[in-house]
Amino acid sequence: MQEAKSLKNYRKECRDSLGNDYLRKALDAFAVAYRKSRANAFAEFDVEELIGDVVAMKDDALQQLDALYDQFKEKAEGAGVTVHYAKDAAEANAIISRIAKETDCKKVIKSKSMTAEETLLNHVLEDDGLEVTESDLGEWIIQLRHEGPSHMVMPAIHLSRYQVQDLFSDVTGTRQTDDIEKLVKVARRELRQKFAEADMGISGANFAVAETGTIGIVTNEGNARLVTTLPRVHVALMGIDKLVPTIGDALRILKVLTRNATAQAITSYVTWVTGANECETSPGRKKDIHFVFLDNGRREMAADPLFSQVFRCVRCGACANVCPVYRLVGGHTMGHIYIGAIGLILSYFYHGPDSARNLVQNCINCEACKDICAGGIDLPRLIKAVHARIQDEEGHPIPSLLLGMIMKNRKLFHTLLRTAKWAQKPVAGDDGFMRHLPMIFFKDHDFKALPTVAEKPFRDLWPKLKPAIKNPRYRVGLFSGCVQDFVYPEQMVAAVELFADHDVEMSFPMKQSCCGLPLQMMAEMKTSRDVALQNLRAFEKENVDYIVTLCASCASHLKHNYPELLKDDLKLKDKVAAFTSKVIDMSSFVHDVLQVRAEDFQGDGKKVTFHAPCHLCRGLGVHDAPRNLMKTAGMDYQEAAEAEVCCGFGGTYSAKFPELSRQLLEKKLDNVEATGADILFTDCPGCVMQLRGGMKKRGSTIEVKHTVEGLAERRKKK
Amino acid sequence: MTKSVEILESKQSDLDRFVEKARAAAAVVTDVGTFQEAVSYTLNLCGSRGACRLKVSGCEEPLSPNAEDLCETKQGKIIAAPHLSSDQFELLESQCVENGFGCISSGMRSQLAGVDIGFTYGDIGIAETGTLVLNCPGEELRLATMVCEYHVCLLAKSKIVKDAFAAEEQMRQFMNKGPNYTAFITGPSRTADIERVLTIGVHGPLELHILLVEE
Known part of the structure; x- marks a missing residue:
């Protein structure tokens, strides 16, 4: 925790x-x-369709939550179950504590429940003098260690067999082996006796089916079957988000849940409990069953237009x-x-x-x-x-506020970037990197070399650079983003050369500013909106077919976040839609729109690989375009392991958590080096900064470039 | 192609799929055909392997005194078969007696240390996942399928359906009858809670044997 x-x-x-x-x-x-086995588990299905079914059903269920609860309660109580409602954790714990007292229970056996973890139920019951034993193997292990789960489905994934060996040696009073199969059997036999003695069973629930008043519990071990069968009292604790209208709806979730959680088509057991079941040791042979529904902030979430989607979480x-x-x-x-x-x-x-x-x-x-x-x-x-x-609620931290104030004013921001050129003079090397950093400010940042600000930003080069196109095939507005404008203008230059070859007329609106993503990362939403509006205005008058950006993060932010940021102003709706529909990333533009061919390039057979920027592969769903382009341009493309995993840059993230950024980078560079490639391409200047700085620090000979540079360099000269 | 042939063919493919998916979930699936053959299979299983003694079920590992006490209540080999028809139970029981095994249809709560085999019928087979559906409102049946070392489950081929949604209406009928307990069972009890190593038989059966019968 x-x-x-x-x-x-x-x-x-x-x-x-x-x-x-x-x-x-x-x-x-x-x-x-996990990645591999999940893909196998979904192999014969359309994942998006299955998830879409869950989304539609859960959103619909949320609309009728009160009615579902009433229906569930009526059905369940009609079948002999008592249904309780708790507004918060303390109330839920008090209800369960009271049930234990009223039914004179002394020993509790539990199956896994994240909701009981949420309310810290065990502490309350133990304070009441009850003996509480977790029966899910992972939960039992962490209970014995007095710690919380480290994964929702595999609570003890952080522990080794040797730690379990020591723990079980303590429990049994005898030295155990480190053989996992044997340790599991020790747990089987130790816990069997706990099941036999318990008078109360506490479970969670994955589904609460309104039409029948049934709860569904998904487990692999089968412990929930014993928890809900042997003790004379059964209490199930669940969030109100577990309510679904029908059995079919529960089955729809089940189909995705287990495949997404552990890549299983289904778990070993799914247990459906309806009403006061037969129980030999209960009075009247009817088990005393209580279903406790918990709010604890869920309704507040449900009422919020943005956060209500959290209700769809199935806890996979x-x-x-x-x-x-x-x-x-x-x-x-x-x-x-x-x-x-x-x-x-x-x-x-x-x-x-x-x-x-x-x-x-x-x-x-x-x-x-x-x-x-x-x-x-x-x-x-x-x-x-x-x-x-x-x-x-609590006030913005000063650096975050400052960034917001500066970025809101494009001229001030750009002036600061220009002055950075002078400020860096004493430490700038002639290879485009800072020679050394004033370490007092950058203590944990020495894992990568940082670039210097360019002598001239792209916006100053543009007036002389702008090519005259006689019969343009397309008209394109260039969106540079800050990094390409001020740090890597050569990437923009490469794009201009490549596009000009294919008769693309270009414009570069000077009033464009930062896309605003860094502000969003610092949660400066208001300024992020201001900047979005500035950019929208900057491109408003441009008569262009596409707005092309070489930065995947900018592209994804412009395309997907602007409508969200500007949605309050209805007058802007059409303008925003017109703007976002034109936004396209460089690789997709060159591959899908320009449709370049092998004969446009003179290939050199260089061995190259690719790092897929997060906002390209996931943000924009672009996977093949850059890879195909490298092959088309005559390079020997080698796929790196985990090519679509983050490089650790994350914009301002790398400044905030440098030690984590560093680890992600090292792993990425190892995977790249393993391909034997000479050049690493990527489609985002931020990733270039991270990766190139890391390679430099390693003393590696692998070049790191933007994909557009690789393409421009291999153009057949006209 | 006539409609009945089509239905026959889709039934056939559901059966094949059920067998494939159940095996993928580590169930042992055998087409035995008749109840008599199922009984022979089960007696052979009980006699030749004697579940808890020969498997790595940890009997040699030291336990705490309380857990050890419970384990020692288990004596002799027992087949638990609640909810059979009286004819079928008599047939099974007589053959158990011949072989020196105990055969019980109730009293599972005094067998919590474990029985060798739980012998039951499945109500539905779900082809898509190789899942058995057991309608088990009675606790004897539930316990027989949980505290056994091996679970032998007979399933009529005609009860195999395409996917869980095809079982939805029948589940609804089970659940609308008042108090109900329905179990989906797919393969043996398993865990991966220690180092993500898949381990069979943590709380429930170490093996699941599905015996396909004609009716």
Whole structure:
């Protein structure tokens, strides 16, 4: 459980987690294996269609939540179950505590419930003098260790067999082996006796089916079947978000849930409990069953137009499985009680701003979670929105405010960038990198060389550069973004040369500014909106077919976030739509629109590889275009392992969490080096900055370039 | 192609798919044809392997005194077969007696240390995932399928359906009858909670044997 009081302490926790070699190795192996096995699990289905079904059903269920609850309660109570409603964690715990007293229970056996973790139920019951035993193997292990889960589905993924061996040796009072199969059997036999003795069973629920008053529980171990069968009292604790209208709706979730969670077509057991079942040891042979529904912030979320989509979460845990930051630091650092991307959001609503304040800053915005979410939730956007809420409630940090003030004023911002050229003089090398950094400001940033600001920004080169095109095939507006304008203008120059060859007429509106994504990353939403409006205005008068950008992050931000940022002003709706529909990334433009051919290039057979920027492959869904272009231009393309995993840049993220950024970069560079390529291409100047700086620091001979440079250099000279 | 042939062919492919998917989930699937053959299979399984003793089920690993006490209540080999028709139970019981095995149809709560085999019928087979659906409102049946070392489940081929949605209406009927307990069972009990290593038989059966019968 992450409980750091300040960002500084939180960063220290992150560093400590990085030092845990076992954790790093385990999560690395898991991340790679998961991607492959998930793809297999969905092989015969249309994943998007399955997720779309869940989204439509859950959104519909939310609209009729009260009616579903009433229907469930009527059905369940008609079949002999008592249904309770708790507005918060304390109330839920009190209800369960009271049931235990009234039914004179002494020993509790539990199956896995994240909701019970959320309310910290065990503490309350133990304070009441009850003996509580978790029966899910992972949960039992972490209970014995007095810690919280580090993954929603695999709570003990952070522990090695040797740690379990020690633990089980303590429990049995005899030295155990480190053989996993044997350790599992020890747990089987130790826990069997706990099942036999328990008078109360507590479970969670994955579904609450309104039409029949049934709960559904998904497990692999089968412990939930024993928990709901042997003890004379059964209590199920679940969030109100578990309500679904019909059995078919529960089955629709099930189909995605297990495939997304553990890449299984289905778990070993799915248990459907309806009404007061037969129980030999209960009075009247009817089990005493209580279903407790929990609000605890869920209704507040449901009422919010942006956050209501969180209700679609089915708790599969996949957002952690693919999160590059989770993979580095694990769930105890990347979560409070709920883990991973969804955990960052839920923590705020369920456990308050203190639990979320630092966590939400640790999102690198790579969109891997959004891409995999079983509920189609826009997780990165919501994480940012939580960050913004906390800043609005508690005040914005000074650097963030300053950045906002500067960026709002394009002229001031650009003047500062120009003066940076003079400020860097004493430390600028002649190779385009800073020779050394004033380390007092950049203590943890020495893992990559940082670039110098260019002698002349692209906007100053443009008037002389602008080619005259006689019979233009297309008219294009160039959006440079700050990095290409002021740091890597040569990438823009390469694009201009390539486009001119294909009769593309270009314009470069001088009033364009930063796309605003860095502001969004700092949760400066208001300024982010101001900047968006400036850019919209800058391109308004341009009569162009496309707005081309060489920066995947800019492209994705312009295309997907502008409509959201500017949606309050209805007058702008058509203008925003016209603008965003024209935005296209360089590779897609050259590949899909210009449709360049092999005869346009003189190939040199250089061995090259590609890093797919997050906002290109996931943000824009572009996968093949850049790879095909390299082949078309006559290069020997080699795919790198994990080519679509984040390089660790993340804009301002790398400045905030340099030690994590560094680890992501090292892994990326290792994978690139393993291809044996001479050149690494990518479609984003931010990634170029990160990757080139890292290669330089390694002393590697691999060149890092923007894809457009590779294409421009191999043009057949006309 | 006539409609009945089409139905026959899709039934055939559901059956094949069920077998393939159940095996992929580590179930042992055998087409035995008749109840009598199923009984022979089960007695052979019980006799030749004696579940808990020969598997790596951890009997040699030391336990805490309480857990050890429970384990020691298990004596002799037992087949638990609740909810059979009286004819079928008599047939099974008589053959168990011949072989020196216990055969019970109730009293599962005094067998929590484990029985060797739970012998049951499945109500539906779901082809898409190789899943057995057991309508088991009675606790004897539930316990027989959970505290056994091996679960032997007979399934009539005619009860195999394409996917879970094809079982939805029948599930609704089970659940609308009042208190109900329905189980989806796919392969043996498993966990990957230690180092993500797949391990079979954490709380429930170590093996699931699905015996296909004609009716």
